[in-house]
Amino acid sequence: MTLSEIRKKIDALDARLLRLLNERADLVHEIGLVKRKEGFAIYAPEREEQLLQGLIKKNRGRLPGLAIRAIYREIMSASLALEKEVTIAYLGPEGNWAYQAAREKFGASVHYAPRANIAEVFGAVDRREADYGIVPAENSTDGAVSRTFDMFLDSELKICAQVLVPRAGALSRFLVISHDGCPPTGNDKTSLVLALQDGPGALLSALEPFQKINVSKIESRPARLGANEQLFFLDVEGHAQDEKLSSALKALEKRSSFVKILGSYPKGA
DSSP states (O other): OOHHHHHHHHHHHHHHHHHHHHHHHHHHHHHHHHHHHHHOOOOOOOHHHHHHHHHHHOOOOSOHHHHHHHHHHHHHHHHHHOOOOOOEEESTTHHHHHHHHHHHHOOOEEEEESSSSSSHHHHHHHHSSEEEEEOOOSSSSSHHHHHHHHHHHHOOOOOEEEEEEETTTEEEEEEEEEEEOOOOOOEEEEEEEEEEESSHHHHHHHTTTGGOOOEEEEEEESSOOOEEEEEEEEEEEEETTHHHHHHHHHHHHHHSEEEEEEEEEOEEE
16 A cells, blocks of 8 residues: 555544544443442542453554553543543652652543642542542652551551552552542452561461462551551452451451551552
């Protein structure tokens, strides 16, 4: 084919894509009406991740999986904005890594509201001034991660998703916080915090119920709950509603002075 003929074919395909995208937008609008009527959360991270994973598996063309994710991120961002005017609070200023994580997760079609510190991000979501918040969980050098987990101790907000952002040869991890939890997807992780009396073998003994569960991360810090206690923040494989993990968590509660589930959410890409 000549260049002109190829371009005509592309123009025809773009016209078809536009019609299909608007048909999809009409259906998304209907979904928004149903969600508002029945009181469902507008953003469903479990549905989002299942959709993305399904599309990547179905893909048989030249586009790589990362490109599929990027394209559908913006389609889903526009769809989310059709259902409701969505506001995302994040640790500012605009253009920083938290902002990049927010854009990576929610796309260009929602409203972004920078906040001066972690407490203000949590506060904005807690007061429902923002629908969701983005907070750092790893690879921060300014103490923001510690403040994030301090806020989780005092807040009833849940982790409903995570975002991984490439940064200086590593991945920076950010968490999406909201009032709502996330149902199981079959490919989840759970974050939790527990407090133990400080002493030899205390953590090893407490985690005995997790012998058959993958614990992907453990961080410790002195507890505010008592002078002789230590706090441990854990990421474990599975959803808190999964039978195996649920049983292990119940056993953990009997071995710890304090346990709090911070959220179960899709592992993501």
